[in-house]
Amino acid sequence: MNDDAMNKNTKGDVDIAVRSRLAFSSNAMQALYRLLAATLLCAVLASLSDVFLTENNILNVLRQTALLFLMASGLTLVILTAGLDLSVGANIALSACLSASVMKATGSASLGVATGIGCGTFIGLANGVLVTALRIPSFIATYGVMWMLTGLTYFYMGGETIHGFPPAFRQLGSGYLLGIPMPVYVMVLFLAIGTFFAQRTIWGQQVYAIGANPVAARLSGVPVHSRLVLVYTVSGAMAGLASLIILARINSAEGDIGENLTLPAIAAVLVGGTSLFGGSGTVMGTLIGALILTLVLNGMNLLQINASWQPLVTGVIVLVAVWISTLTRQSGE
Amino acid sequence: MSVRTAMPNLLARVPGVAIALIVLCTVFGLVSARFATPTNIANILVQSTILLLLALPMTLIIMTEGLDLSIGAVLTFASIILAVIVIATGSFALALSAALAAGLCFGLANGVLISVLGIPPFITTLGTLGIAQGLSLLVTDGQSVVGIPRSIESIYSGRLAGIPLPILIAALAYAVTHILLYHTRFGTYIFALGGNREALKIAGISVRGMLIGVYLFGGLMAGFAALLMTARLNSAHPTAGVGMEFDAIAAVAVGGTSFERGNGWLFGTLLGVLAVGVLRNGLNLLAVPSSAQVASIGALVIVALFIDGLRSEP
Numbered sequence: 001m002n003d004d005a006m007n008k009n010t011k012g013d014v015d016i017a018v019r020s021r022l023a024f025s026s027n028a029m030q031a032l033y034r035l036l037a038a039t040l041l042c043a044v045l046a047s048l049s050d051v052f053l054t055e056n057n058i059l060n061v062l063r064q065t066a067l068l069f070l071m072a073s074g075l076t077l078v079i080l081t082a083g084l085d086l087s088v089g090a091n092i093a094l095s096a097c098l099s100a101s102v103m104k105a106t107g108s109a110s111l112g113v114a115t116g117i118g119c120g121t122f123i124g125l126a127n128g129v130l131v132t133a134l135r136i137p138s139f140i141a142t143y144g145v146m147w148m149l150t151g152l153t154y155f156y157m158g159g160e161t162i163h164g165f166p167p168a169f170r171q172l173g174s175g176y177l178l179g180i181p182m183p184v185y186v187m188v189l190f191l192a193i194g195t196f197f198a199q200r201t202i203w204g205q206q207v208y209a210i211g212a213n214p215v216a217a218r219l220s221g222v223p224v225h226s227r228l229v230l231v232y233t234v235s236g237a238m239a240g241l242a243s244l245i246i247l248a249r250i251n252s253a254e255g256d257i258g259e260n261l262t263l264p265a266i267a268a269v270l271v272g273g274t275s276l277f278g279g280s281g282t283v284m285g286t287l288i289g290a291l292i293l294t295l296v297l298n299g300m301n302l303l304q305i306n307a308s309w310q311p312l313v314t315g316v317i318v319l320v321a322v323w324i325s326t327l328t329r330q331s332g333e
Numbered sequence: 334m335s336v337r338t339a340m341p342n343l344l345a346r347v348p349g350v351a352i353a354l355i356v357l358c359t360v361f362g363l364v365s366a367r368f369a370t371p372t373n374i375a376n377i378l379v380q381s382t383i384l385l386l387l388a389l390p391m392t393l394i395i396m397t398e399g400l401d402l403s404i405g406a407v408l409t410f411a412s413i414i415l416a417v418i419v420i421a422t423g424s425f426a427l428a429l430s431a432a433l434a435a436g437l438c439f440g441l442a443n444g445v446l447i448s449v450l451g452i453p454p455f456i457t458t459l460g461t462l463g464i465a466q467g468l469s470l471l472v473t474d475g476q477s478v479v480g481i482p483r484s485i486e487s488i489y490s491g492r493l494a495g496i497p498l499p500i501l502i503a504a505l506a507y508a509v510t511h512i513l514l515y516h517t518r519f520g521t522y523i524f525a526l527g528g529n530r531e532a533l534k535i536a537g538i539s540v541r542g543m544l545i546g547v548y549l550f551g552g553l554m555a556g557f558a559a560l561l562m563t564a565r566l567n568s569a570h571p572t573a574g575v576g577m578e579f580d581a582i583a584a585v586a587v588g589g590t591s592f593e594r595g596n597g598w599l600f601g602t603l604l605g606v607l608a609v610g611v612l613r614n615g616l617n618l619l620a621v622p623s624s625a626q627v628a629s630i631g632a633l634v635i636v637a638l639f640i641d642g643l644r645s646e647p
Contacts, residue, residue: 084455134639139455140400140582140592144634147579151628158622255624263463266456276456308470315463318456319446326451 030273034288041295049302059181061291061298066187067245068290071261072268073194074124074238076286077231079269080198081211082278083138085235087127088265090149093258095119096243097153100162100253109169116247117240123149124236128229138232146262154255163252173248183245187287190238194283207231211278263314268293270321277325293317350588350604357608361615368618375497379489381610382503383565386558387581388606389510389599390551392590395582396597397526397544399447399454401551405577406465407439409570411559413469416478416569419485433556439465440552444545462578469571478569489564499561506554507603514599519546524597576627583630584609587637609633 045052071088078085095116103112123145130141175182198204206227209217218224247253272289274281296317297310361368387404394401411432419428439461446457491498514520522543525533533540558577563569588605590597609630616626 086459130635136635136639137592141635143402143455143579143582144631146631147576148628148631148635151624151626151631154624155622155628263459266459276453306471308467308475310467311463312467312471315460315467318463319452319460322452322456322460323446323450 031282031285031288034271034273034285034292038288038292038295041292041299045295045299045302049299051302052299057298057302061294062184063181063249064294064298065287065291066181066183067242067249068264068268068294069187069287070183070190070238070242070245071265072272072286072290073190073283074231074235075265076194076269076272076274076281076283077198077207078138078235079211079266079274079276080207080278080281081228081231082214082276083131083228083231084266084276085124085127085142085232086139086262087123087142087146087149088235088239089258089260089262090146090153091120091123091236091239091258092243092246092261093153093255094123094149094156095240096247096257097157097162097253097255099244100165100247103165103169104162107166109166112165112169113244116244117237120240120243121233121237124233124239125229127236128232131232132225132228153258157253157255159255161252161254165247165251169244170248170251173245173250183249186241186245190241191283191287198283203227203230208279211280213279260311263311263318264293264297267314267318267321270318270325273325275325276322350601350608353587354604354608354611357611357615361611361618365615365618368615373614373618377607377610377614379497379499380614381606382499383558383561384577384580384584384609385503385603385606386506386554386561387577388584388588388602389506390547390554391578391581391585392588392597392599392602393510393514393523393547394454394551395585395590395592396523397547398592399544399547400458400582401443401548402455402458402578403439403443403461403465404458404551404555404581405574405579406462406469407436407552407555407574408559408562408577409572409574410439410465410469410472411435411556412563412569412573413472413478413571415559415563416481417472419482420478420480423482425482425485429560432559433553436552436554436556436559437549438552439555440549441545443551444548447548448541448544466571473569473571475571477571479567481563481567481569485564486567487564489561502557502561506557507599511599513550514597519543523547527596579627580609580630583634583637586634589637 042052051057071092075085075088098119099112099116102115103109106112127138127142127145130136130145131138134141136144172182172186177185196204198207206217206222209220209222210224210227214224243258246257250257268290269281269286270276270289271292272281272285272287274285274289293314296313300309300313301307358369367373387408391401391404414435415428415432418431419425422428443454443458443461446452446461447454487498489499493501514523522533522538525538526540526543530540533543559574562573566573584605585602586592586605587608588598588601588603590601612629612633613626616629617623621629
């Protein structure tokens with residue numbers, strides 16, 4: 001009987017592996033289309049603005065892309081399981097504020113880093129428990145958590161601003177290595193880890209399987225609940241990490257530090273080709289999505305378009321991206 | 334949908350939200366001497382009217398297994414349209430029609446994106462939230478719109494036969510929603526839409542039309558809520574309605590409407606609105622900052638959903 005169960009398991013894993021390899025080639029084509037779009041955007045912006053191709057602006061775009069990618073990378077895993085994490089921005093706010101006050105109180109950069117990542121991870125874990133153990137739909141659970149965190153952050157800060165952090169810590173956001181901003185290295189590191197995890201490990205394959213068909217995944221022996229808790233925890237941890245990079249970059253923390261970050265992060269994932277319905281997409285795609293979104297917002301800045309257009313444009317981009325994925329899903333069925 | 338199946342459900346639910354309301358009232362009555370005064374209670378009722386106008390359509394929307402995250406931002410945008418037009422033209426009728434039209438436009442957009450294009454409701458309304466917020470900022474350039482005629486203020490502070498006008502408006506809205514949900518075919522279909530969408534399709538009913546209707550109703554009520562909000566603040570501000578959708582969803586969830594099975598209870602929503610109103614008012618009297626109030630309402634929702642989840646256990 002044990003043998004039987006094992007046979008079933010291996011067979012399930014092989015199926016998943018074959019399916020993901022097939023999915024991978026179409027993913028590569030999709031990535032190519034998106035890179036073409038990004039290149040086209042660059043060409044348009046370069047022709048419209050003299051500032052676009054200056055060294056300063058390119059470094060700026062890279063830094064922004066890195067930050068957006070870090071916020072969106074954990075979220076990608078959540079969306080791969082057909083879930084959603086609306087608490088990313090609020091998580092960043094609380095993690096950044098707690099980390100800032102710890103650093104201010106102790107003067108220790110490493111304690112601050114531990115606090116930020118620890119806080120983010122804990123919030124992610126809480127989300128995971130709400131979604132799995134309490135069986136609350138993910139968008140409503142993380143929406144409730146988002147407001148709780150926002151309230152807590154404002155309450156904790158009481159309108160105060162914390163600024164001035166140790167120079168060693170500030171390197172994380174505003175430092176350079178070989179002329180390239182530090183956040184870009186962090187981005188490359190987590191792109192490698194994320195891609196390896198999603199494409200080359202059993203756990204990663206199980207994440208895809210849960211998103212594609214949770215019932216089938218459960219029947220073929222995937223521990224659905226613990227994998228879900230894992231992806232929400234990773235999403236929280238990445239938000240904690242992103243909060244540190246923001247903190248190190250702007251060198252101050254306020255209650256509203258995470259405002260208007262969630263929608264762009266979701267947009268980056270969706271523009272990057274990850275389906276809101278779960279089961280298809282890549283971490284690499286999210287990087288391209290983050291690049292495209294950053295280029296759009298950067299271009300609007302350079303062309304001196306009123307910043308009030310940004311939430312509007314981001315909202316439209318989200319809707320169009322989901323619409324396209326709905327269309328491809330329907331034609332696939 | 335028969336009376337026989339609805340009654341035990343109703344009895345099983347009465348304790349939950351009603352007890353929460355009684356507990357909240359008792360605690361605040363004991364802790365604060367100013368809570369149980371006639372003036373304060375009248376205050377709670379009047380202040381809850383705006384929330385009720387949003388929570389009523391939200392109940393219907395959640396019953397269709399949908400969600401409207403944009404309703405607070407749409408209220409804000411409609412309120413700005415109302416203020417800008419009444420200041421520019423001086424015509425109240427024109428301004429109100431424009432505000433209602435703005436609400437209806439967003440309701441239509443939500444309904445079409447959800448039912449025709451098949452985009453999930455929470456992501457659709459998250460997108461339209463961004464659009465409404467952006468439009469509000471663009472029209473006002475981030476500033477408050479002031480200089481509204483005094484006559485509009487009287488809609489919030491005025492009385493008719495001794496009863497405050499907002500309460501009359503809210504009571505009318507409740508009555509209309511009640512009739513719509515319990516005494517029309519549209520309402521019967523809403524119950525069916527959440528519970529058994531396939532059966533409705535097989536019966537030849539236009540699910541698309543129904544969904545568009547429900548979200549249109551949400552937009553319309555956001556327009557009326559914008560009237561009360563503008564009258565209350567005597568101005569329009571681009572962030573006035575931020576988070577209102579959260580209070581509305583909280584009130585519906587606390588009131589016992591289920592997120593997954595199309596089970597709705599309009600009177601529960603009314604009690605849920607009062608519970609949120611009492612909670613906010615009581616915490617205000619105790620000088621708890623509004624940020625902590627938001628956190629406590631978040632906790633209230635999670636608890637309500639948790640209980641909802643326990644109830645659905647087989």
